[in-house]
Amino acid sequence: MTEGGASDHDEPVHDARVDAVLSDLEQLADLPVESHLEVYEAVHAKLREVLQSAGQAPGPRPPTPPGPTPPRPAVS
Numbered sequence: 001m002t003e004g005g006a007s008d009h010d011e012p013v014h015d016a017r018v019d020a021v022l023s024d025l026e027q028l029a030d031l032p033v034e035s036h037l038e039v040y041e042a043v044h045a046k047l048r049e050v051l052q053s054a055g056q057a058p059g060p061r062p063p064t065p066p067g068p069t070p071p072r073p074a075v076s
Contacts, residue, residue, distance in 0.1 A: 021046040 024043050028036055 015050070017050045018047065021050060 021043055024039065024046070028039055031039065
């Protein structure tokens with residue numbers, strides 16, 4: 001374990017939603033410094049949205065329990 005509590009072999013976990021938001025920072029190089037605050041605030045707001053929705057995304061469906069398949073209704 002390291003001083004921060006994580007073991008040395010832990011790898012960062014990436015979230016595609018966070019990576020997409022952080023990619024917005026790449027535009028800073030092409031913008032004047034006066035515009036950076038607006039970009040930072042937008043990125044911050046998007047990251048807050050991702051954080052608030054964490055754990056709310058639908059996950060995989062639970063497996064179907066074993067047993068007989070219920071009969072399908074007859075098609076007329």
